Amino acid sequence: MSPTTHQWTPTHGEPYRPVAYRPDRMPSSESLARAAELRVRMDERRTVRQFSTDPVPEQIVKDAVACAATAPSGAHQQPWTFVLVKDPEVRRQIRAAAEQEEEISYDGRLGDEWLAALRPLGTDAVKTHLTDAPHLIVVFQQRYWLGPDGSKRKHYYVDESVGIAVGMLLTALHLSGLAALVHTPSPMRFLSHVLNRPENEKAFAVIPVGYPADDCEVPDLVRKSLDQVLVEV
Numbered sequence: 001m002s003p004t005t006h007q008w009t010p011t012h013g014e015p016y017r018p019v020a021y022r023p024d025r026m027p028s029s030e031s032l033a034r035a036a037e038l039r040v041r042m043d044e045r046r047t048v049r050q051f052s053t054d055p056v057p058e059q060i061v062k063d064a065v066a067c068a069a070t071a072p073s074g075a076h077q078q079p080w081t082f083v084l085v086k087d088p089e090v091r092r093q094i095r096a097a098a099e100q101e102e103e104i105s106y107d108g109r110l111g112d113e114w115l116a117a118l119r120p121l122g123t124d125a126v127k128t129h130l131t132d133a134p135h136l137i138v139v140f141q142q143r144y145w146l147g148p149d150g151s152k153r154k155h156y157y158v159d160e161s162v163g164i165a166v167g168m169l170l171t172a173l174h175l176s177g178l179a180a181l182v183h184t185p186s187p188m189r190f191l192s193h194v195l196n197r198p199e200n201e202k203a204f205a206v207i208p209v210g211y212p213a214d215d216c217e218v219p220d221l222v223r224k225s226l227d228q229v230l231v232e233v
């Protein structure tokens, strides 16, 4: 279940070893066309909270995880673990524990300001996606490296690195025709216990994956325009 990180070294076990990198340069006309197409495709991505139970080939999800694992990371430490939860009983346990936490959260633990920010999304403590979606990925961040003998080494920029990897995971899933949700039940400590993760790992997000349900609805959200997010200096 756990990746064989102890067998892995960032540069084949050697100190700095440069190799040539000469990718073919894409003609700018093609770049422009691709960028424009991607912009439209990415704008079609929506967070889905109601999933169809229709099966999805597992290989699509594994390929998307492999895409995510190509992400850049601080000092190339790749501080992530993706747990694909296949056992229906474990998924039921995750849903029960998540809903228990979410009930307390929605009952007031989040505080008025946070609850007000969530209201336009129409979310509540019921988390059907945890058992309905055909696939469930739980992403963990490796707060530090833990060797087989218990030795520890510091990891750098863990939040940033895992956030970028999850962004790439969502992009890969979307461009492969699948829908996903980034679910962050708060607090998430129960996930380490249910999934029996080592002490250096901390849950980052729960990501159900599949097709939207036939009657799926999403909030009619407005995305900020390019003018609102881009500053040119």
Ligand SMILES: Cc1cc2nc3c(=O)[nH]c(=O)nc-3n(C[C@H](O)[C@H](O)[C@H](O)COP(=O)(O)O)c2cc1C
Binding pocket: 045, 046, 047, 048, 049, 121, 123, 181, 182, 183, 184, 185, 218, 221
């Ligand atoms: C870090 C992060 C945490 C999130 N946590 C939750 C969550 O716990 N539950 C949920 O329903 N949506 C969650 N979302 C999804 C956001 O609500 C969603 O991305 C946002 O409303 C924009 O909608 P869109 O993804 O369809 O553009 C989370 C998203 C991010 C990036």
